[in-house]
Amino acid sequence: MDTFLNQLADIKVKRALISVFDKSGIAEFARTLHELGIEIISTGGTAEILRENGLKITDVSEVTNFPECLDGRVKTLHPHIHGGLLARPGKKDHADTLADLGIEPFELVVVNLYPFQDAITQKPDDTGHAVENIDIGGPAMIRAAAKNFENACVVTNPRNYPSVTAELKSKNGSIGAAQRIRLASEAFRLTSHYDLHITEKLAKTANAHFSEPGDEKISRVPGHLTISAPSHQTLRYGENPHQSAGVFGNPGEFIECFHGKKLSYNNYLDIDSALQLGADFHPDEISPEESLCAIFKHNIPCGVALAGSSAEAWEQAFATDTVSPFGGVILFNRKVDPDTAKAVDRIFSEIIIAPDFDEDALELLTEKSNRRLVRIKKWPDGSRPHIRTITGGYLWQEADFGFGTETRETVTQLEPDSNQQKSLEFAWKVVKHVKSNAIVYASGQRTIGIGTGQPNRIDASRLAVQKAREFGHSLNKSVLASDAFFPFADGVEVAAESGSRAIIQPGGSIRDDEVIQKADDLGISMIFTGLRHFRH
Numbered sequence: 119m120d121t122f123l124n125q126l127a128d129i130k131v132k133r134a135l136i137s138v139f140d141k142s143g144i145a146e147f148a149r150t151l152h153e154l155g156i157e158i159i160s161t162g163g164t165a166e167i168l169r170e171n172g173l174k175i176t177d178v179s180e181v182t183n184f185p186e187c188l189d190g191r192v193k194t195l196h197p198h199i200h201g202g203l204l205a206r207p208g209k210k211d212h213a214d215t216l217a218d219l220g221i222e223p224f225e226l227v228v229v230n231l232y233p234f235q236d237a238i239t240q241k242p243d244d245t246g247h248a249v250e251n252i253d254i255g256g257p258a259m260i261r262a263a264a265k266n267f268e269n270a271c272v273v274t275n276p277r278n279y280p281s282v283t284a285e286l287k288s289k290n291g292s293i294g295a296a297q298r299i300r301l302a303s304e305a306f307r308l309t310s311h312y313d314l315h316i317t318e319k320l321a322k323t324a325n326a327h328f329s330e331p332g333d334e335k336i337s338r339v340p341g342h343l344t345i346s347a348p349s350h351q352t353l354r355y356g357e358n359p360h361q362s363a364g365v366f367g368n369p370g371e372f373i374e375c376f377h378g379k380k381l382s383y384n385n386y387l388d389i390d391s392a393l394q395l396g397a398d399f400h401p402d403e404i405s406p407e408e409s410l411c412a413i414f415k416h417n418i419p420c421g422v423a424l425a426g427s428s429a430e431a432w433e434q435a436f437a438t439d440t441v442s443p444f445g446g447v448i449l450f451n452r453k454v455d456p457d458t459a460k461a462v463d464r465i466f467s468e469i470i471i472a473p474d475f476d477e478d479a480l481e482l483l484t485e486k487s488n489r490r491l492v493r494i495k496k497w498p499d500g501s502r503p504h505i506r507t508i509t510g511g512y513l514w515q516e517a518d519f520g521f522g523t524e525t526r527e528t529v530t531q532l533e534p535d536s537n538q539q540k541s542l543e544f545a546w547k548v549v550k551h552v553k554s555n556a557i558v559y560a561s562g563q564r565t566i567g568i569g570t571g572q573p574n575r576i577d578a579s580r581l582a583v584q585k586a587r588e589f590g591h592s593l594n595k596s597v598l599a600s601d602a603f604f605p606f607a608d609g610v611e612v613a614a615e616s617g618s619r620a621i622i623q624p625g626g627s628i629r630d631d632e633v634i635q636k637a638d639d640l641g642i643s644m645i646f647t648g649l650r651h652f653r654h
């Protein structure tokens with residue numbers, strides 16, 4: 119039996135300490151306290167706002183008998199404040215100490231913190247600004263009151279004002295143990311989260327400005343991995359129905375599922391892969407005349423095309439493989455118009471993702487309640503690292519961003535012509551998003567054969583050829599992209615036999631000379647990118 123928990127009772131609030139950076143809703147909240155006869159003590163800016171709202175406030179400096187000083191770095195850091203937050207008045211020796219030292223307890227503490235995260239987002243290169251936004255007194259008060267949930271209630275977010283107000287009103291100024299312990303847990307979560315952001319910012323600053331000369335790439339790896347992300351959503355299940363699962367962090371910054379059932383675990387994975395491919399064809403970075411459609415299934419693109427309209431792009435992407443897209447995820451990089459909606463409506467797809475949807479398009483697409491519609495609010499920009507769990511730890515890496523544009527080199531006697539060049543660039547961007555070993559055949563700016571997930575490159579090549587033939591595509595005059603180098607010349611042979619005329623690949627094999635010779639012998643042009651796009 120937990121005797122500590124069993125003796126917890128309602129506490130009558132007589133004295134409240136309020137010190138908030140975010141002052142939204144604070145005047146209304148304080149008014150309720152005032153009406154319940156609760157004395158309010160506040161720091162400078164908060165006291166000012168409350169007084170402007172006609173409330174009677176005692177300044178913290180009156181309680182501490184010390185002025186707020188050092189640009190506000192010291193305001194509440196005083197035994198008359200922290201004694202009042204940490205005391206257990208029900209314990210005789212504590213009660214005696216309070217009386218001897220003239221300290222009065224606080225039963226309610228309302229504090230929210232300097233916005234450190236906003237500060238570093240708004241001014242990422244201003245360390246002085248970041249430092250001034252590290253709140254010290256606030257977390258100290260929050261942690262003290264949260265530890266003392268036996269005798270105090272701590273409120274750290276304006277979203278909790280209504281429930282606390284309601285309880286205080288219904289209990290004539292008292293507050294129960296359930297609310298106190300729940301808010302204490304929220305308070306510790308807030309301060310730990312807050313400290314993690316500071317830790318990461320300072321570690322990044324140290325790495326960027328004070329690391330020893332050496333490998334610049336290595337200095338970007340964090341010395342300690344800290345992940346702290348609030349729960350975003352509990353999912354019905356994970357990859358399979360017997361696995362429980364949840365989403366953490368803030369995917370809502372990037373996407374909004376506004377129609378259909380809740381997104382599932384596998385949906386999140388597919389949407390993420392589709393978004394990353396879409397970001398490589400960002401609408402502002404391609405010709406305004408071009409629209410992208412990418413169809414994903416099980417995290418793998420099964421058809422991608424860039425065309426003069428979204429409807430045309432869909433037809434071409436779908437034609438790549440007319441079996442796999444059923445129940446798949448379709449991404450467009452432009453607003454979905456009625457023609458596109460009519461075209462995609464011909465098959466069942468789980469999710470349609472786009473930056474926006476025309477009203478007429480929505481009318482048609484929302485008819486099916488089991489098809490999720492997702493709006494893209496923001497494209498990923500490659501600034502976030504990729505983190506995976508492995509047995510016993512985590513793997514961390516920077517996002518695979520960029521395409522090796524600066525390191526391109528034609529290595530064969532034959533140069534690709536301008537049409538082939540365009541087609542190669544398209545295929546290279548697509549192959550980056552195909553699971554390794556990956557081979558993509560393209561014609562113009564559409565995929566016609568995708569070979570994916572094979573443990574050797576020659577099988578990936580054969581699979582791509584086989585799929586192209588199965589769906590009636592001629593590979594004659596096509597181009598080919600390979601996510602990593604050809605270890606042997608046989609990959610070039612398969613490409614040539616199929617009719618392909620140009621290849622893009624990273625290069626870097628010890629047999630590159632043989633591979634280049636084979637391409638020259640077969641009259642194929644070949645570009646080395648100097649950059650690999652493995653996707654394990």
Ligand SMILES: NC(=O)c1ncn([C@@H]2O[C@H](COP(=O)(O)O)[C@@H](O)[C@H]2O)c1NC=O
Nearest residue numbers: 139161163164191193194195230254255256
């Ligand atoms: N240093 C201190 O003693 C201190 N005590 C409270 N604060 C913070 O000052 C802010 C409120 O200040 P004001 O009421 O002056 O607007 C709150 O975000 C609170 O967390 C402090 N500021 C920073 O550390």
